Amino acid sequence: xxxxxxxxxxxxxxxLRSLFGALGLLRESPVAMIGAAIVLxxxxxxxxxxxxxxxxxxxxxxxxxxxxxxGPKGDVFWLGTDHKGRDVLSRLIWGSQRVLVWATLATxxxxxxxxxxxxxxxxxxxxxxxxxxxxxxxxxxxxxxVLYLVIISRLGSSGANIVLAVTFASAPGIMRIxxxxxxxxxxxxxxxxxxxxxESSWYIMLVELLPNARGPLIVDACLRxxxxxxxxxxxxxxxxxxxxxxxxxxxxxxxAVPVGVFAAHAMVVPALAVSSLVLxxxxxADGLREISxxx
Amino acid sequence: xxxxxxxxxxxxxxxxxxxxxxxxxxxxxxKLGVAGKVLGPYSSVQQRELWLEQNGYNRPFLVRYAExxxxxxxxxxxxxxxxxxxxxxxxxxxxxxxxxLALCVFAIMIPLSxxxxxxxxxxxxxxxxxxxxxxxxxxxxxxxxxxxTFLVALFVFKLRWLPGTSSMTGGFHWIEMVLPVxxxxxxxxxxxxxxxxxxxxxxxxxxxIRTAILKGLPRRRVIVTHALRNALIAPFTVIVLQLNxxxxxxxxxxxxxxxxxxxxxxxxxxxxxxIYLIEACTLVAVFVAVxxxxxxxxGYMLLNPRIRFR
Numbered sequence: 001x002x003x004x005x006x007x008x009x010x011x012x013x014x015x016l017r018s019l020f021g022a023l024g025l026l027r028e029s030p031v032a033m034i035g036a037a038i039v040l041x042x043x044x045x046x047x048x049x050x051x052x053x054x055x056x057x058x059x060x061x062x063x064x065x066x067x068x069x070x071g072p073k074g075d076v077f078w079l080g081t082d083h084k085g086r087d088v089l090s091r092l093i094w095g096s097q098r099v100l101v102w103a104t105l106a107t108x109x110x111x112x113x114x115x116x117x118x119x120x121x122x123x124x125x126x127x128x129x130x131x132x133x134x135x136x137x138x139x140x141x142x143x144x145x146v147l148y149l150v151i152i153s154r155l156g157s158s159g160a161n162i163v164l165a166v167t168f169a170s171a172p173g174i175m176r177i178x179x180x181x182x183x184x185x186x187x188x189x190x191x192x193x194x195x196x197x198x199e200s201s202w203y204i205m206l207v208e209l210l211p212n213a214r215g216p217l218i219v220d221a222c223l224r225x226x227x228x229x230x231x232x233x234x235x236x237x238x239x240x241x242x243x244x245x246x247x248x249x250x251x252x253x254x255x256a257v258p259v260g261v262f263a264a265h266a267m268v269v270p271a272l273a274v275s276s277l278v279l280x281x282x283x284x285a286d287g288l289r290e291i292s293x294x295x
Numbered sequence: 296x297x298x299x300x301x302x303x304x305x306x307x308x309x310x311x312x313x314x315x316x317x318x319x320x321x322x323x324x325x326k327l328g329v330a331g332k333v334l335g336p337y338s339s340v341q342q343r344e345l346w347l348e349q350n351g352y353n354r355p356f357l358v359r360y361a362e363x364x365x366x367x368x369x370x371x372x373x374x375x376x377x378x379x380x381x382x383x384x385x386x387x388x389x390x391x392x393x394x395x396l397a398l399c400v401f402a403i404m405i406p407l408s409x410x411x412x413x414x415x416x417x418x419x420x421x422x423x424x425x426x427x428x429x430x431x432x433x434x435x436x437x438x439x440x441x442x443x444t445f446l447v448a449l450f451v452f453k454l455r456w457l458p459g460t461s462s463m464t465g466g467f468h469w470i471e472m473v474l475p476v477x478x479x480x481x482x483x484x485x486x487x488x489x490x491x492x493x494x495x496x497x498x499x500x501x502x503x504i505r506t507a508i509l510k511g512l513p514r515r516r517v518i519v520t521h522a523l524r525n526a527l528i529a530p531f532t533v534i535v536l537q538l539n540x541x542x543x544x545x546x547x548x549x550x551x552x553x554x555x556x557x558x559x560x561x562x563x564x565x566x567x568x569x570i571y572l573i574e575a576c577t578l579v580a581v582f583v584a585v586x587x588x589x590x591x592x593x594g595y596m597l598l599n600p601r602i603r604f605r
Binding site: 137138141142143144145146149150152153154226230233234237238239240250253257261264267268271272274275278279281282283286 | 306310313314317318321322432433435436437438439440441442444445447448452453539540542543544546547550551561562564565566568573576577580581583584585588
C-alpha cells in the first residue's frame with residue numbers, strides 16, 4: 001500500500017457515500033456481485049413478504065398439487081402445495097424471513113462474544129490469553145453437531161437456545177481470528193500513541209483495535225452467515241429447530257421427504273432455497289477475499 | 296520434537312478431562328431429573344428418591360464423578376434407558392457401522408479432492424482451475440440434507456435406481472451405501488480440494504520449482520517429484536481434521552437415510568433424553584475429534600522437515 005499523504009485522506013465522507021463506495025468495490029469481482037445479488041434477492045423477498053398476494057402459509061387448501069396447478073378459487077399454486085395442502089411458495093417466502101432473521105441474529109451474537117474474547121486474549125495476553133484460548137480449544141474439540149445436540153437436548157429447542165448453541169460453536173473460531181489480528185495490530189504506532197495518551201485499555205481494544213481488524217472479519221462473517229444458515233436449516237430438518245407450525249425451510253424438507261413420492265417438489269424447492277442462500281453468502285465471501293488480496 | 300508431541304498429548308488429556316467433567320455437570324447435577332429419565336415420567340417422587348438412594352446418587356458430586364470416570368475408562372457406560380441394553384454393546388456396534396461409512400467416504404473423497412486440487416493449483420487462473428474452484432464452492436454450499444433431497448428426488452423417486460433408505464433391514468447391501476456416501480463426499484471434498492489447490496498454487500510459485508522448470512526438467516517430473524511432496528503436507532492435516540466435520544455430517548446423513556450408525560444413535564439419544572447414552576456418545580465423539588487433532592499435529596510434525604529436525 002502506498003503511504004498516505006494528508007491530501008489522500010478524504011474529509012469525513014458521508015455515510016451514504018461510503019456505502020456506495022463499498023458497493024462500487026463489489027464491481028471488481030463478478031463472483032462477489034453474483035453472491036451479493038443472491039443474498040440481496042432473498043433479503044428483499046423476506047422484507048416484502050407481507051405485501052405479496054400470498055396464501056396464508058399455514059392454511060390447508062388442497063393437498064399434493066403440482067407446481068402451476070390451479071386451486072379451488074381459480075388461484076394458481078406456482079410451486080404447488082405440500083401434503084397438508086399448504087402453498088409451498090408462500091411457506092418458502094415466509095420461511096426466508098425466519099432463516100434470515102435467526103441466522104443474522106445468531107451470527108451477530110457469536111461475533112460480539114467471539115470478538116470480545118479475541119480482543120481481550122490478544123491485547124491483555126498472559127493469563128487472560130491462556131484461559132480464553134483454553135476455553136476456545138475445549139469448545140472447538142466438539143464436533144459442532146454434537147455440541148448442538150448436547151445443548152438442545154438439555155435446554156430444549158427455542159430461538160434463544162439456537163442463538164446460544166451457535167454462539168458456543170462459532171465464538172471460539174471468531175476468537176482465534178481476532179486474537180491473531182490483534183497480536184499483529186497491537187504493535188502499531190497508533191496503539192502506542194493511545195497508550196501514551198493514557199487511554200483505558202477498553203478504549204484501545206474497542207476503538208483502536210477492533211475497527212482496524214474489520215477486513216478479514218467481514219469475509220469471515222459472510223462465510224459464517226452461510227454456515228449458520230446451514231445450521232439453522234439442519235436443526236429445523238432434525239426437528240430441533242424453532243417450533244412449528246410457522247414455515248421453516250429445514251422443517252419443510254423433513255415433513256415432505258416421507259411423502260416425497262407423491263410431491264417431490266415440496267422437498268426439492270426448500271432444499272434449492274437453502275442451497276442458493278448459502279451459495280450467495282459463500283460466493284460473496286470468496287469474491288470479497290479475492291478483492292482484498294488484490295490491494 | 297518428542298517434547299512437543301508430549302505436550303500435545305497432555306493437552307489432549309486435559310481437554311478430555313474438562314469435557315467429561317462439564318458433561319457430568321450438565322447432565323447429572325439434577326439428580327431427580329436423572330431418576331425421572333430412568334424410571335419414566337409417571338414415576339412418583341418417592342420412587343425416584345428410592346432409586347437415587349439405591350444407586351448411590353446421594354453421595355457427594357465429586358465421588359460420583361470419579362466413579363463414573365472410572366467405569367467409563369473400563370468401557371462401562373451404564374444401561375441405555377431407551378434401548379434397554381448396556382451402552383457399550385450398542386456403541387461398538389454402531390461405531391463399526393459408521394466406521395464403514397467413513398471408510399467409504401474417505402476412500403473416495405481423498406483421491407478425488409487431491410486430484411482436483413492438484414489439477415487446479417498447477418496452473419492458477421486457468422479455465423480448469425476456475426471450473427474446479429466454482430464446482431467446489433457450489434458443492435460445499437449445499438447442506439447435506441439438501442443434497443440428499445436432490446439425490447433422492449432424482450435417483451429414488453424419478454429414476455428408481457437406488458433405495459431411499461439405508462436401514463439394512465434385509466442384511467447388508469452395498470447399494471444402500473451409495474447415497475449416504477455420495478452425500479458426504481459431495482459436501483466434504485470441496486474444502487479439501489480448495490486447501491490442496493491453495494497449497495499447490497503456493498508451492499508452484501516457490502523458488503525451487505522455478506529453478507526446476509528453468510533447468511529444463513519436463514513439467515510432469517517437476518510436478519510429480521518436486522511439487523507434490525511439499526504441496527501435500529497441508530492437505531494431509533486438513534484430511535485428518537475432516538474427521539471432526541464428518542462426525543457432524545454423519546448425524547444428518549444417518550438420520551436422513553435411517554442408517555444404523557453412531558450418528559443416528561447420538562441423535563436418538565439426544566431427542567429421547569437417554570442420559571447415559573448421550574454422555575457416552577459425546578465422550579466418544581469428542582475423543583475421536585481430539586485424537587484426530589493430535590494425529591494431525593503429529594503428522595504435520597513428521598511430514599514437515601523444518602519441524603522434524605529441530
